[in-house]
Amino acid sequence: MPLIKSWVTSANSATSPFPLNNLPYGVFTAADGEAHCGVAIGDQILDLTMLEEDGVIAVGELPVFDVPFWNEFMEEGPAAWAALRARLSELLAQGGDDTLSGDADLRARALVPQKGAELHLPLLVAEYTDFYAGRHHATNVGTMFRGAENALPPNWLHIPIGYNGRASSVVVSGTDVRRPWGQLKSPDHDLPAFLPCRRFDLELEMGAIVGTASDGPITVAEADENIFGYVLLNDWSARDIQAWEYQPLGPFQAKSTATTISPWIVTKAALEPFRCDTPPREFELLDHLKDVGPMLYDIGLSVTLAPEGKAPTTIAETNYREMYYSAAQQLAHHTSAGTPMNVGDLLGSGTISGAEKHQRGSLLELSWGGKEPLTLDTGDMRTFLEDGDTLALHGAAKGDGYTIGFGPCTGRILPALKDPYAR
Ligand code: CA
Numbered sequence: 001m002p003l004i005k006s007w008v009t010s011a012n013s014a015t016s017p018f019p020l021n022n023l024p025y026g027v028f029t030a031a032d033g034e035a036h037c038g039v040a041i042g043d044q045i046l047d048l049t050m051l052e053e054d055g056v057i058a059v060g061e062l063p064v065f066d067v068p069f070w071n072e073f074m075e076e077g078p079a080a081w082a083a084l085r086a087r088l089s090e091l092l093a094q095g096g097d098d099t100l101s102g103d104a105d106l107r108a109r110a111l112v113p114q115k116g117a118e119l120h121l122p123l124l125v126a127e128y129t130d131f132y133a134g135r136h137h138a139t140n141v142g143t144m145f146r147g148a149e150n151a152l153p154p155n156w157l158h159i160p161i162g163y164n165g166r167a168s169s170v171v172v173s174g175t176d177v178r179r180p181w182g183q184l185k186s187p188d189h190d191l192p193a194f195l196p197c198r199r200f201d202l203e204l205e206m207g208a209i210v211g212t213a214s215d216g217p218i219t220v221a222e223a224d225e226n227i228f229g230y231v232l233l234n235d236w237s238a239r240d241i242q243a244w245e246y247q248p249l250g251p252f253q254a255k256s257t258a259t260t261i262s263p264w265i266v267t268k269a270a271l272e273p274f275r276c277d278t279p280p281r282e283f284e285l286l287d288h289l290k291d292v293g294p295m296l297y298d299i300g301l302s303v304t305l306a307p308e309g310k311a312p313t314t315i316a317e318t319n320y321r322e323m324y325y326s327a328a329q330q331l332a333h334h335t336s337a338g339t340p341m342n343v344g345d346l347l348g349s350g351t352i353s354g355a356e357k358h359q360r361g362s363l364l365e366l367s368w369g370g371k372e373p374l375t376l377d378t379g380d381m382r383t384f385l386e387d388g389d390t391l392a393l394h395g396a397a398k399g400d401g402y403t404i405g406f407g408p409c410t411g412r413i414l415p416a417l418k419d420p421y422a423r
Helices: 046-053 070-074 076-091 105-109 134-145 220-226 239-245 268-274 326-336
Strands: 024-028 035-041 044-049 111-113 126-133 163-164 170-172 181-185 192-196 204-210 227-235 259-261 300-306 311-321 346-348 391-399 403-405 409-414
Touching: 035 046, 046 105, 070 076, 070 134, 076 259, 076 268, 105 111, 105 259, 126 326, 163 170, 163 300, 163 326, 181 239, 192 259, 204 326, 220 227, 220 326, 227 268, 227 326, 227 409, 259 409, 268 391, 268 403
Parallel strands: 126 346, 170 259
Antiparallel strands: 024 035, 035 044, 044 111, 126 163, 181 192, 204 227, 204 346, 227 259, 300 311, 300 391, 391 403, 391 409
16 A cells, blocks of 8 residues: 555655655644643644544444543544544544545644654553563573573473463663662672662553453454554563562563653554565474464564754664564463453553564663673663663654654653661
């Protein structure tokens, strides 16, 4: 599908992350100081809360955009999702419905420049689950933690391993992240100590958002239907806390500090042209997890790191198609023992690393456990994140003359508190 042209001319550039083909959904502070639902188009945000109040758009009998999150809209279901996308396409297309394009006053009220706009979490995150479904990442980490012969646990090629995380620590891009304290192996003796994390890291992931609730096991095809859209996701990780605590129940405090997501939900509909297959299977998957079509996406991903006051360096470049399991397979697996899933559930893909060294989606892998420091373009060296560093994830699917972007997924590292229990 080629670029669909809009009368919002900034959306027609091949490099704009938000052409009419995209239409990603977010929440922003409107002129009245209230948080409104909006859709990104070119360098503007179209205020959907206002357009719904004015009767230009209508999703159901009752308003769904009178709340500062997309959950109520998601609950309307896939037919409503398709209908809104069609209505917005009509209103924003060059030569389309002129309700908006032909009314200067309405246009001026409904379009807000993205520059300077304050963005919020686009959804109420119901629950957050983090998977470990990238084979290169799991192999690298397993090799470092357990040795090359035990790199992949015996279950890894048969199920997408995950753990239940915390929705309460999911934050929107731009939120500062404070270096945590935790129990870790003391550098001075064999016993643990409670210290500020010394090996604070990122994890480059995609987040899938559940848009339709389910109760009981669902198939991979049903799971794909139930996914509303995708965001970039950085699962901040305290490696020294993780290495001490993770056996046998997996990460807990190591992943509890924060998880950052990008501000725009890119819908499954926008990503349709970029569907691709999972890699060849070493073992045939059991029926309830079998691939039933291309359910990964060809999305270029990169990570930049900027030391305080300095220019960013690209430290990793990879692609979402490197995953071994799709989000639909993860969601199907999640429900297989009967877990109900809710609208607004967020599933982290697991760190997305490629086969090559520069394709690794965490500093743990890039610096090989701290043994091989990276040299940034600024000349600074890094093994793990330092205070003042700004980390950013970037994602782009390249279409025919257009780009589907996600907006940045950034966070700056604040120093650990001197005393986390000070009152
Ligand atoms: Ca993770």
